[in-house]
Structure formats: C-alpha cells, structure tokens
Amino acid sequence: MFRRDVLVALILTVVMWVTLIFTLYATVRVIDVALVKIALAVACVILGTFNTLGLLSMARRYKIESEHVYGEDIHHLDANRRARQARRGATEVSAS
Numbered sequence: 001m002f003r004r005d006v007l008v009a010l011i012l013t014v015v016m017w018v019t020l021i022f023t024l025y026a027t028v029r030v031i032d033v034a035l036v037k038i039a040l041a042v043a044c045v046i047l048g049t050f051n052t053l054g055l056l057s058m059a060r061r062y063k064i065e066s067e068h069v070y071g072e073d074i075h076h077l078d079a080n081r082r083a084r085q086a087r088r089g090a091t092e093v094s095a096s
Contacts, residue, residue: 009055
C-alpha cells in the first residue's frame, strides 16, 4: 500500500509541475509587463516547491507511521481474506 501511495504522489507531483509549466507558458505569452512575468514565474516556482515538499513530507510520514496509517486497512484485508477462504471451504464441503 505504501508503494502505491508513493507512486500516486509522484504521479500527482509530475502532473502538477506539467500543469504549472503549461500555465506559466500560456500566460507569459499574453502578458506584456516584464515585472508581472517575473512575479508569475517566482510564484509558480514557490507554489510547485511547497507542494512538492509537502508530498515528500507526507510520504516520509507515512513510512514512519506505516503501522498506524495502514494497520487498520491490513487488518480488514486479512479479515476479508479469511472470510473468503471460509466461504470457499464451506462451499467445497457442501458440494461434496
């Protein structure tokens, strides 16, 4: 589960950066004032950096507290697996 969450965070980070770069490119072509272009570029870099650091921090925190974050999910997955196995066993017994 942790690897999947990290992969999703990585994909979302890449999508965010692509979106920010596209938005910056699209708006810089329309804006005539150089100071506004610079302010927009700086804001784009700050926004992307803080969001990337936030996702990295989240992944690190999930790794540190994986038992707390994923413990209940793992417990339910194990319970569901045991219930399926019990149903299969009951079905096989009744079919014989």
